[in-house]
Amino acid sequence: MPAHMRFKWRHSGTAAVLVLLCEVGGQVSLLLEERNNRLSSHGGEVCFAGGKCEPGESAERAALRETFEELGLPESAxxxxxxxxxxxxxxxxxxxHPLVGVVRGPLDLRLNRDEVHRAVVLPLAxxxxPAARSLVPFRSLDIxxxxxxxDKPGLRIWGLTxxxxxxxLCRIAAPASATLPRL
Incomplete structure (x- = not known):
């Protein structure tokens, strides 16, 4: 891990999120969710499916459990x-703990409306x-x-997500015609 990304942990818990890839309309896409606006924590934000790990639960198990609870996507998919x-x-x-997953087969979601307003599926491309992103300072770090x-005006992916x-995106191959900004 690069030196600027080494964190000093003073955490009291563990959580896991699932960076989910799927195929929609013949394009490799990313599946996220827009959280329900009524939630007291992060309401209305776009995020990956996931949440806190239960005692003794692995990050992988937590990410899969939360994905099923939020999006209705079974572990077998x-x-x-x-x-x-x-x-x-x-x-x-x-x-x-971010994990990367691939949805096998058709995308059949059953949203938990108490937690999720809607699924957000965008082609990886x-x-x-460059028109889809802008750079902002991250926390108090010097990056x-x-x-x-x-696809919804005014709704952005920001913060930890x-x-x-x-x-x-930095870890996977970028399309030949695209470049990502470097830190």
Missing amino acids: VEIVGEMHPVPNKANTLQV HFYD SIPTYTT AFILYEF
């Missing part, structure tokens, strides 16, 4: 293909379009990360 470095949440109280547009998304 998701293949975990990778794992990224854990990152702290804003309050530095959780160590968040969208995130490489900037992109925020990304979605954007940080994880940026790291993911």
